[in-house]
Every structure is written in C-alpha cells, then in structure tokens.
Amino acid sequence: MKVSKRTLGAGDYRVTVTYYQPDPIADLHVIQKRPLAIILPGGGFTFYSQRESEIIALNYLAQGFAAVVVDYRLADQPPVLPTALYQLGTVVAYFRARAVADHLSPDHFILAGFSAGGYLAALYADHWSAPFLTQALGVASDQLKVNALALAYPVIGLRLGWPSTAPEREAIAGEWPYHEADQLVTAANPPTFIWATQTDELVPVTNAQHYIQALRAAGVSVQSTIYATGPHGLSLARAFTAFPKSYDAADATFGAAFVQPTVAHWFADELDWLDQVWNLTAFWRNQ
Secondary structure, eight states: OOOEEESSSGGGEEEEEEEEOOOOOOOGTTTOOOOEEEEEEEEEETSOOOGGGGHHHHHHTTTTTTTEEEEOOOOTTSTTTTTHHHHHHHHHHHHHHHTTTTTEEEEEEEEEEEEEHHHHHHHHHHHHTTTHHHHTTTTTTTGGGOOOOEEEEEOOOOOOOOOHHHHHHHHHHOOOOOGGGSSOOOSSSSEEEEEEEEEEESSSSSHHHHHHHHHTTTTTTTTEEEEEOOSSSTTTTSSGSEEEEEOTTTTTTTGGGGTTTTGGGHEEEEEEEEHHHHHHHHHHOOO
C-alpha cells in the first residue's frame, strides 16, 4: 500500500487529501482497476475525526478499494459553504482525470460521509451537476459525478437540530441559501446507503429520516437502517473505535455505549448493498 498526501486545486478551492493506494496483487497477473471511496470524516466542522478517517479507509482497502480522505474547509475559515463543495468537486474531478494512471474504475466512485462530513456528502450528491459547480471548476458535469453515496449519522439540514446556535449555522452556511440537503434531492442523486440511530443525542435522527423520505420521493434507490440505540459518532461501533476507559478519568464508563454489536454490521451491509448496486462480483471477475 502506498499512502500519499496530495494538495489539489488552487486559491479557495485548494484542498489536501490523503490517498491510500493498494499495491497490485502479483498472483493475479493483472493490475486491477479499483473502486474509489472518497471519505469525509465528521468533527462538527471544527476538526477531522480520526475515528472516521484512516480506519475507515483501511476497511475499504481490505475490500479491494482505493480510498482518499478529504480535509475539507472547517468553520475556522467561515463560511464552510459553498467552498467545501468546490473543494470536493476538485477532488472528484482530479481522481476521474487520474483514473487510468491510478488504476481506478471511474464507474465505481463512492462518496462516504460521517456526521458533518455526511452533510457535505449529501449536499454534493444533490448539487454535483449544478451549473454553479461546473462553471466554477471549469469541467463538464460528468467529471464531477459520484456513482454511490454512503452516509453515517449525517447532518442533513441546518434547521433539523444541529447546530444549536445561530453563530454556528452562520459559520457553516453564511448567506448561501442552498444548504438544506433534503430539499435539494433530484432524480439525478446517486444510489444511497444511509444509517443512523434513534437515540443520537447530537444530530437528531430526523435528519436521516428527512433525507430518506426525499430520496424515495425522487425515485432514487436508497437502502436505510435506523438502529434502535447508539450515541452519535459510532464509527465502526466496535471496541477498537470506542473511547477507552482512560479517555475520561472522571467517568470510566464513558465509551461503553460506542460498542454496539448490532450497529457494527453496517459496513458489511454497505458492501452487500454495493455488490447489488454495482454487481461487484462481476466487476472483479471480468477484469
């Protein structure tokens, strides 16, 4: 595996990514084309959660994907929107242009977002072909397309319970009006996998529910699961992504709720869904 930092674009659209590229499997006597997972970690637009960054990329790599983690604009350089969408478009267009050189399959790009990163992913899935995006980046809309969307406990609209204060909302959207992702869904949205928990204490589950409803109304293929329990920010919902007892000396029990065996099936479920949407068995076998 090769890991590289790449800085793409210029000016306000400049963006740093970490690219994870698997080595070819010599036994196969062919350099495989690989799907690409474009990962947007959460962090409330104040940081990038490492529990939703490399560890997620490595899970995709274990399934044969290449992966890229995007350091999109944060709220310390307000407003986040629409600049973060231009940055994301820059990333998608770059890897589409590099598909041959990097042995990527341009028909198998999945955008995977968590929490605040899920908000950007959902907005991008709504806007990818919009003239404001294609004109700003100077590329055709087909160079900005993603072929699937995966959302984990996403923010969907700034009116739906997160963030809780006007200054926080202002730092994210400023005066840009096109920021309610469920109200912007069209039939051009990619097939979507989405999950959340009923007891999410930070981003109300109504966010995911609104987006699911909008996708279905637009005729977009969607697979969704709302789990009964689990806090916000579960990541893989396994012990190694849960906060250890030493994380909070005053509360050794903090972190236990981040181990949710039922929820932990979500990544395998996403891969099963992708196998259906993309027919991954045929994709690999026909190379």
